[in-house]
Amino acid sequence: MSEEKEMITGMEAPMYLTYNFTAGGATTRFLAELRNGKLVGQECPKCQHVYIPPRGSCAACGVPTVREVELTNKATVQSFTIVYIPIPNNPIKPPYVIANLMADGAHQSFLHLISDVDNADVRIGMRVEAIWKAEEEWTHAMENIQYFRPLDEPDMPIDEIGRLKNA
Amino acid sequence: MSDNNKAGVLAAVVGVGQTKYQTKRGDVSIAGMVREAAVNALADAELTWDDIDAVVIGKAPDMFEGIVMPELYLADALGCNGKPMMRVHTAGSVGGSTAIVAATHVESGVYDRVLTVSFEKQSESNAMWALSNPQPFSPHLNAGAGGYFAPIIREYIRRSGAPLDVGIRVATKDRIHGSKNPLAHLQLPDITEEQVAESPMLWDPLRFLEACPSSDGACAMVIVNEELADKATKQPAWIRGTAMRSEPTMYAGREEVNPQAGRDCAADVYKQAGITNPREQIDCAEIYVPFSWYEPMWLENLGFAEEGEGWKLTMEGVTSLHEGGDTPWNPSGGVLSSNPIGASGMIRFAEAAQQVRGECGDHQVPNAKTAMGHAYGGGAQFYAMWIVSSEKPE
Numbered sequence: 001m002s003e004e005k006e007m008i009t010g011m012e013a014p015m016y017l018t019y020n021f022t023a024g025g026a027t028t029r030f031l032a033e034l035r036n037g038k039l040v041g042q043e044c045p046k047c048q049h050v051y052i053p054p055r056g057s058c059a060a061c062g063v064p065t066v067r068e069v070e071l072t073n074k075a076t077v078q079s080f081t082i083v084y085i086p087i088p089n090n091p092i093k094p095p096y097v098i099a100n101l102m103a104d105g106a107h108q109s110f111l112h113l114i115s116d117v118d119n120a121d122v123r124i125g126m127r128v129e130a131i132w133k134a135e136e137e138w139t140h141a142m143e144n145i146q147y148f149r150p151l152d153e154p155d156m157p158i159d160e161i162g163r164l165k166n167a
Numbered sequence: 168m169s170d171n172n173k174a175g176v177l178a179a180v181v182g183v184g185q186t187k188y189q190t191k192r193g194d195v196s197i198a199g200m201v202r203e204a205a206v207n208a209l210a211d212a213e214l215t216w217d218d219i220d221a222v223v224i225g226k227a228p229d230m231f232e233g234i235v236m237p238e239l240y241l242a243d244a245l246g247c248n249g250k251p252m253m254r255v256h257t258a259g260s261v262g263g264s265t266a267i268v269a270a271t272h273v274e275s276g277v278y279d280r281v282l283t284v285s286f287e288k289q290s291e292s293n294a295m296w297a298l299s300n301p302q303p304f305s306p307h308l309n310a311g312a313g314g315y316f317a318p319i320i321r322e323y324i325r326r327s328g329a330p331l332d333v334g335i336r337v338a339t340k341d342r343i344h345g346s347k348n349p350l351a352h353l354q355l356p357d358i359t360e361e362q363v364a365e366s367p368m369l370w371d372p373l374r375f376l377e378a379c380p381s382s383d384g385a386c387a388m389v390i391v392n393e394e395l396a397d398k399a400t401k402q403p404a405w406i407r408g409t410a411m412r413s414e415p416t417m418y419a420g421r422e423e424v425n426p427q428a429g430r431d432c433a434a435d436v437y438k439q440a441g442i443t444n445p446r447e448q449i450d451c452a453e454i455y456v457p458f459s460w461y462e463p464m465w466l467e468n469l470g471f472a473e474e475g476e477g478w479k480l481t482m483e484g485v486t487s488l489h490e491g492g493d494t495p496w497n498p499s500g501g502v503l504s505s506n507p508i509g510a511s512g513m514i515r516f517a518e519a520a521q522q523v524r525g526e527c528g529d530h531q532v533p534n535a536k537t538a539m540g541h542a543y544g545g546g547a548q549f550y551a552m553w554i555v556s557s558e559k560p561e
Contacts, residue, residue: 009193049419059418081317082371
């Protein structure tokens with residue numbers, strides 16, 4: 001059976017995707033303020049929770065969020081993981097810490113890097129601050145913040161993370 | 168919320184077909200792979216393609232294989248010429264949602280026999296990459312699904328005070344279960360807790376052996392109405408209840424460790440099936456556990472244990488088939504042993520059906536009469552569950 005061919009079990013077929021992201025009103029405001037070195041959230045008029053990044057509405061109450069709230073550079077670690085897995089083309093060298101961070105005055109966490117600390121010292125409740133890139137590198141991206149690093153402050157009690165002050 | 172328990176017609180699973188799950192099925196295309204599962208399900212049901220009234224298909228995001236709308240070219244492989252075909256998509260829970268759509272097709276009385284198939288051929292692309300796309304409003308951290316779920320697991324451990332080896336125990340148990348299932352991808356009959364503990368950390372606190380593999384495979388079922396199920400040669404798996412729930416990925420105050428949508432979905436499906444005490448009334452369960460710690464977390468979410476106590480059932484061996492536990496979870500080896508993502512939910516539903524049909528061979532739970540199938544997906548925001556029984560409902 002000389003004609004018998006080996007089975008073709010795979011052919012490379014690369015796919016490229018260039019995506020044009022339509023930001024919408026709330027994200028446009030958020031990205032524009034990031035470009036100015038500011039973190040700005042939006043407050044729900046009903047439950048008073050502050051969203052960052054804001055999406056223009058509160059998914060819990062189903063109402064538009066209008067009032068903008070400028071947040072400081074300070075945040076608390078709500079939870080985290082240490083990433084060891086090597087992922088192709090990842091510019092960040094493992095092991096690195098990614099954390100769910102609750103910015104002061106906000107009530108929904110976002111993910112970012114934690115650095116300038118021994119990975120083993122990162123803990124839930126740890127206080128951290130944003131380290132921004134040099135101003136000339138700022139674009140419309142959360143990457144304007146290089147990473148968060150520990151603050152010399154006592155940990156936040158865990159049941160207060162992301163909770164309304166008077167709740 | 169409307170009462171979901173309005174089904175007019177009883178439905179039952181009368182045929183199940185699966186492929187062997189493995190890293191790469193280089194011998195078949197996607198079309199060949201889904202057809203293999205479908206042909207197996209038809210043979211099990213002792214039916215032919217002509218008997219099928221409609222086909223419901225499911226898979227996870229198109230990015231997983233890089234083929235947009237694969238269902239378009241699978242219509243002929245699944246015998247859909249001149250028949251209704253529908254695709255379902257709810258991320259990782261899709262296999263469960265697809266089975267439920269097929270079941271409700273029959274329960275509605277519109278179709279008598281429905282074929283449902285779910286699949287993933289992960290070897291054709293890179294799911295880790297597909298799950299790590301840059302978002303304009305978020306830093307690109309390249310962490311994949313484990314990077315999303317590991318912080319939630321860490322918070323579960325903190326709240327419950329669970330000892331750190333609970334995940335290791337689940338990972339070992341499910342692989343021993345999987346070694347009794349010839350279709351399972353990972354075959355690790357001699358695995359030890361030491362091996363799991365020594366495997367490389369991927370996303371602290373999750374180790375390599377505490378995470379699911381990446382698999383190729385497909386699963387299919389034939390679901391028919393009461394009249395036809397009564398005539399089936401083999402034992403039917405009667406569908407006692409089906410439920411789906413969803414919630415947004417993010418909102419202030421969202422409970423990520425014990426999600427509301429999961430609790431509501433379980434309450435709904437239990438109500439339909441007349442279950443008031445899942446631990447006692449459910450003989451075994453196939454629950455979507457892609458990372459070891461999700462077993463204790465879902466034991467609590469699904470009401471098998473009080474909040475904060477799920478890990479104790481795991482540690483006592485309650486969920487272990489080989490240790491004689493009274494409520495084995497994932498006797499097939501679960502998602503931790505085989506994970507063709509789009510099919511994983513349907514495998515849970517199908518394995519639950521096979522248990523009550525008595526078709527599970529070496530991983531059969533003795534005298535299993537009532538079983539639960541469960542799937543979750545997205546940012547733990549989509550849920551699909553069903554309860555099946557060897558006994559026909561009143």
